[in-house]
Amino acid sequence: MHASDDGPHGHHHEHDHSELSDTALRVRALESVLVEKGYVEPDALDAIIETYETRIGPRNGARVVAKAWADPAFRDGLRRDATAAIASLGFGGRQGEHMVAVENTPEEHNLVVCTLCSCYPWPVLGLPPVWYKSAAYRSRAVIDPRGVLADFGVTLPEGTRLRVWDSTAEIRYLVLPMRPAGTEGWSEEALADLVTRDSMIGTGLARAPGGVAA
Amino acid sequence: MNGAQDLGGMMGFGPVTPEPEELRFHAEWEKRALAITLATGAMGVWNIDTMRHTRESLPPAEYLSSSYYEIWTKALANQLLADGLVSREELRDGQAEAPARPVPRVLHAGEVARTLAAGTQYARPAEAPAAFAVGAAVRTRVFHPAHHTRLPRYARGKQGVVEAVRGVFVFPDTNAHRQGEHPQWLYTVRFTGPELWGEGADPSLSVSIDAWESYLEAA
Incomplete structure (x- = not known):
């Protein structure tokens, strides 16, 4: 567990702890000034937070992947024009304006990174996890992606090529993981439960029906 | 610019630490940092590339020792200062001292869903x-x-x-x-x-x- 920003029982050293509190205070001061000057509205801030806490997250992407597994026509559309295919399920907008879906195969595994900042397909995956924005991931994904996969407990079969997509522009990439064996005839809802966030970034694989990574 | 943001191929940052996908935020202030970053972006004073440049302009040692939401908030403060929308004293005290400058737009609560769903076409x-x-x-x-x-x-x-x-x-x-x-x-x-x-x-x-x-x- 991570310490809360100003709770007294965090796991951090005193130094880290006080820095976190400083940040919390600085953000509070910043927000107060912005509200007082009328640049931002408190209700709008709450609406933004509510959106990303409850409505926009990786279950959206899981629905896209499950449909692509179950519906070959949708999958073809997703590969041809991902923005339109994803919009047909009701997802789109900020940080997903220009989507591209890349498909894992037994021959090639895809991995997405943004080495320069934190570009990430928000409408389908939500806000990026801390590790995606970390120096450790951004530095190593392009030079040692197999080492990064090992950090996630993923070992690709020998001979699988690794393809890394560095999101340096406004194109946002969604990885279409391989459908686990033994899921023939499953509903889209059941399939979606096998789709992890990490499998749509490429740092993971879809879960096998038994619950472990395929 | 050859700033600390340009990380591809660097070494020594240690292993990547996975985290569960249910975890959205690590502290309350991160939610506020997200919200004020998006809401001020919607003012239309700067564009996405301006803000990226402001973030990568943080001194390298500071950039590399800050969490990403810290990078966001430090850069946001710098951008607001650079555009004359707030003063250092206001940021220090958390209180407005001078009247607001006119901005192209203020995001209202009722517009949030539509604005996020529309995004920005590049x-x-x-x-x-x-x-x-x-x-x-x-x-x-x-x-x-x-x-x-x-x-x-x-x-x-x-x-x-x-x-x-x-x-x-x-x-x-x-x-x-x-x-x-x-x-x-x-x-x-x-x-x-x-x-x-x-x-x-x-x-x-x-x-x-x-x-x-x-x-x-x-x-």
Whole structure:
């Protein structure tokens, strides 16, 4: 567990702890000034937070992947024009304006990174996890992606090529993981439960029906 | 600019630490940082490239020792100061001292869903044919501009293949500095592992970047 920003029982050293509190205070001061000057509205801030806490997250992407597994026509559309295919399920907008879906195969595994900042397909995956924005991931994904996969407990079969997509522009990439064996005839809802966030970034694989990574 | 943001290929940051996908925020202040960053962005005073440049302009030691939401909030404060929307004293005290400056727009609560769902389109109509086609051999240029650019250092001066022609997009190198959008063709260019990393590199690795046309020359 991570310490809360100003709770007294965090796991951090005193130094880290006080820095976190400083940040919390600085953000509070910043927000107060912005509200007082009328640049931002408190209700709008709450609406933004509510959106990303409850409505926009990786279950959206899981629905896209499950449909692509179950519906070959949708999958073809997703590969041809991902923005339109994803919009047909009701997802789109900020940080997903220009989507591209890349498909894992037994021959090639895809991995997405943004080495320069934190570009990430928000409408389908939500806000990026801390590790995606970390120096450790951004530095190593392009030079040692197999080492990064090992950090996630993923070992690709020998001979699988690794393809890394560095999101340096406004194109946002969604990885279409391989459908686990033994899921023939499953509903889209059941399939979606096998789709992890990490499998749509490429740092993971879809879960096998038994619950472990395929 | 060759700032601390340009991390591709650096070493020594340690392992990547996975986390459960249910975890959205690590502290309450991160929610507020997200919200004020998006709401102030919606004012229309700066664009996405301006803010990226402000973030990468943090001193490298500070950038690398800050969490990403800290980078966001430090850069937001710097951007607000640079645009004269707040003063240092106001940021220190958390209290307004001078009247607000007029801004193009204030995001209202009722507009949030629509604004997030609309996003911002960065594609522009083509006014000239693309210089490169799928399959073309290209080489990325070697430059080290002090201004914003989206060509990472590890991919400068490297030979690759155009894998996709994405359309015409706003050019961040000028847009970041409010020098106009100057849209250019954008390409996905794929490089082999050995081309990027040389001796000992994994031959089964390939890496692509999305590169604007002026980053490229025929190879």
